[in-house]
Amino acid sequence: MSSLQQVNPRVRGIRVSPQSTLQSLAAHITHQITQGVQKPFKEVIDVSSGDLHKAGMKPISFVRQVLAVCLYPELLQDKNLPQDVRLRAQRLLEACDGGSVGSYTASSGLLYVQQSIAEFVTRRDAGVPSYPQNIFIPAGSQRALMIVVKLLVSGEGENQTGVLTPTPCPYTLPMLLDEAGVTLAPYHLREDRGWAVDLEELQLALKTARGCCHPRAIYISNPGNPTGHVQDRESIEEVIRFAATEGLFLLVDEVYQDSVYGQGREFVSYKKVLSEMGQEYSETVELASFHSLSNAIMRECGLRAGYMELVNMDPVVMLFADTMLCTDISTPVTGQLALELMVNPPKPGDPSYDTYKQEILFSQVTLAQNAQRAWEFLNCLPGMSCQKAMGGIHLYPQLLIPPGMIEQAKILGVEADVLYCQRLLEEEGVFVGAGCQHGLATGNYHLRLCILAPPGTLEEVLARLSSFHLRLLDRFPHHDRGVKNGQLHPNK
């Protein structure tokens, strides 16, 4: 590919995302450091996305041990490995064609893994049945989402499929919807209510969207990325009733379901709530629920596997989902096997159980403590205010950017929060995501901060962020450090 002119016009039309720009800058700075260029920091710390192994969190031993045996079956004889590891690897290898992870699988996934997932979902939802034929296993939940969205695409202009999308939302979502060829119809989450989903906002967004597109689906992230909000049962019921009344397909991203730590909050799946709302809803509302190896407790995002469960979808349409997966030929097999370990971990009494339990507990405690620590710290910085998270792995603080920097950003043709992140990266080597709310002029700025990292790393991030932030305020001495939109602390 020699010039931009030769790039597919459709691809050329896609706006380069601020995350990609910042990512390139982070890679450039890291390269400079390896070349011996002097910086005020030793390395770049990336807390912009949910890549937790990159951030320093350790893999779960059981997963890596079983996969090691699957990849190198001679280890089945190695008595240094726990017996349950070897037994599980043997069972998984038996489920693979030719007894090898090097074989293709059915395009919707290994039946053995689909069955394990269906059993897990049934257990999780206290007996609400789940069926393997409704489970699809693509290379990541994003791929799964793309498949469903593509099934919904139709029309052009005012008739083009629209998807109601939260503001803020996961940073990859606008690009995914754009690539799928659907219109993004934004609905606002209520920051003043801890980023809750609000029925009036949904109704307003739907009304606004009609006339611009044909809204056919609503995307929900619960627990929320990047907000950390966890919906309660009433809120979920409200969304389901709204979807039913308006004939919307529910796209429910539940990838942080095992990362809930807010006091008195627990994860309740949309599918479970739907099943308890009576036949009028339980047999009609179409739902796709997504879960992922990347975001569940093992955080194995590089292995690329996730699953979706389709509920109330016409079996003929489901066949199309399968057909679309055929173009991938097969999802990475190691990822599928790791999914099986995710939904079917060691049980009490198994040789690997104690280590597994300890590792999981460490991750959960670190997450809850980091969330509290970062929340307190950020709220003490002048010009920053942060809602308390109840789940997920992000915080989304609001940022008062000095008018001088906003002016600079205008001159440079970038969003002010992107410029803030760029300067933070250059001066302190901390890569935090810009809050950009898919180009909407909301008039306020935010940062996306992944908080699950070893506590020492989080402290380093907070210290560097704080020194950059305070320097910035000193550079713009006339900056009003007070209240903004009534949401920042009045005593700042």
Ligand SMILES: Cc1ncc(COP(=O)(O)O)c(C=O)c1O
């Ligand atoms: C809400 C949400 N969904 C999905 C994903 C990624 O999923 P996958 O790696 O399974 O494609 C992420 C990654 O951070 C996420 O935050």
